[in-house]
Amino acid sequence: MTAISLLEHPRHTDHLRLRDGKTLTVRFVGADEGEALQGYFRKLSMQSRHSRFLGAMSELSASELGHFIHVGENDRFSVVAVMMNDGRETIVGEARYGFDSATESFEFGISIDDRWQRQGIASALLGNLECRAAALGARHMFGDTLRSNEAMIALAHKSGFAFTRHPDDWKLARFEKPIDPIRQDIPCASWKLAAAQRVAEMVV
Template sequence: MSTRNRLPPWHERIRLANGREILIRPIRADDAEPLRASFALLQPEEVRQRFLHVVKELGPETVRRLTQPQPRTEFALVAAEPLPPGEALVGAVARASITPGTRDAEFAILVSRYVGGMGLGRHLMRRLVRWAKGKRLDRLYGDVLESNQPMLALLHSLGFRREASETRGLLRVTLDLAPAVEARREADAPRPLA
């Protein structure tokens, strides 16, 4: 591969099932306005499944936090048109944030209906898992609406387990990343009587 064809870390060109080419890359501050514009294209149900309630628009502070993650504790990817940040329409966002004082990270993912159902959610979740493992975290978790069966099925297929949530209508899904965590969980599991 020649040098000019190489992409920077965490950048990847993908051709979706519908033939559209997208670029997966870390989010940039320049993505703020395209992200706000893309948000307006989402259906209320898409927003509710990600934010767990209806949100009409992304405010300036929310957009700033999303587009300027803290490199030591946060990671965010976008799936966007293969144009420069600031010009590219954003079709999906995936984010992980380390919970302060723990070795756990919470994830959030939003894939618009324009690029949904083509494996992009799975691809982005795998990238979040890869980042969390690279940070040597113990767990990756998130809260998902019980009604969001496609997301729950996707997470189950990636090895996430469901846990009860204190909030009605939500499920917490968790992926154990560290071998020691998995070994402790298996050791604590009830054993059948012989």
């Protein structure tokens, strides 16, 4: 499967339907959204930030925030999950992922705002990431979590991930899953763009 350059489509957006019928929008972080993203992380509970960054952290450092908002830098991407709340777009979750073409692997990490947890947002976001992994040409995806993070462990099990020992840190657990490159039942803009590119190549 031919990998697609997502930088050519920096604002592509996915609209996902949650189990309660509400719409969750997943899109790349904008270069002008550093303050909004920092505000999101500051509002997370201490436990949620600890789980997301695998250690104590109150906010992103200036350099780390710069990496988040520069989508595509070093083949790493950041997306936000947003919903309308009282007429305003609100960040309810985020994810950061990277693709290694040499190993065909897709690494990711996610978080969900404490006030919006247990509404199916994490499952929807994880499914969207699986589609993005397939569109990039990944053969497997993986993430790391603290062994104490019961919520992430339960979500990964539910989503079909298998757990293995982390290669470097006994406090962490690694969960991974093979990716079907021809799977089309998880819609996302990345998949549509990749499919269109493959069709164009066949025509040529």
